[in-house]
Amino acid sequence: MSSTELIEKLNGGLGWELRAAALYSHYSAYVKGIHRLHLKPFFDEEATESHTHAEMVRSAIVKLGGTAVTDRDPTEIVHTTDYKVMLEESLKTEQKAAEGYEQVLALIKDDEEMYDSIEQIYFQELRSVEEVTQLL
Ligand SMILES: [Fe+2]
Numbered sequence: 001m002s003s004t005e006l007i008e009k010l011n012g013g014l015g016w017e018l019r020a021a022a023l024y025s026h027y028s029a030y031v032k033g034i035h036r037l038h039l040k041p042f043f044d045e046e047a048t049e050s051h052t053h054a055e056m057v058r059s060a061i062v063k064l065g066g067t068a069v070t071d072r073d074p075t076e077i078v079h080t081t082d083y084k085v086m087l088e089e090s091l092k093t094e095q096k097a098a099e100g101y102e103q104v105l106a107l108i109k110d111d112e113e114m115y116d117s118i119e120q121i122y123f124q125e126l127r128s129v130e131e132v133t134q135l136l
Contacts, residue, residue, distance in 0.1 A: 006107055007066030010057055013100050017054035018072035020093050021047050026077060027086040035083045042135075046090070046128065053097075053121045060114050084136070091132045098125035 024047035031039045061068040078089050101122040108114050 003064050003066075006104070007061055007064050009100070009104050009107070010061050010064070011066070011069045012073070013097070013104060014054055014057045014061065015069050015071065015073035016093075016097055016100060017050045017057060018069075019075060019077065020097065021050035021054065022072055023077045023089065023093060024050060026079070027090070030079070030081050031083055031086060032081050033083070039083055039086070043086075043090075049124060049128070053124070056117050056121055060117065063114065087132055087136050091129065091136065094125055094128040094132060098122060098129055101125060 024043045028040050028043035028047060031043065058068045078085065080086060080089075101118055104118055105115065105122060108118065
């Protein structure tokens with residue numbers, strides 16, 4: 001795989017993180033009722049984590065000499081006030097993120113520093129998948 005293709009894959013991950021950040025901030029604003037007590041802090045934390053991941057992926061793209069995307073992935077963010085739908089959409093988002101990073105990891109085995117930082121993101125996505133699964 002050429003570095004152009006790797007940059008493309010990382011940009012896919014970056015766009016997905018930018019979308020995740022928007023999704024979580026949106027749900028944090030709209031989650032209602034008794035579940036707001038737990039889920040607003042949860043969504044806020046996930047939004048912050050997505051921003052951190054975006055920063056790490058952006059740095060990797062810069063390191064490779066690529067141009068980082070500034071637009072989020074165009075996949076629709078489903079608007080809802082139903083917390084179950086929010087969690088289902090969160091789960092899909094985290095699963096897709098984890099899959100993407102798993103693919104990236106297979107391509108960067110020879111760059112230890114980049115591998116470590118993407119692996120850290122990958123493990124956090126897996127933890128999020130686990131956590132949302134428990135909430136559902
Ligand atoms: Fe992430």
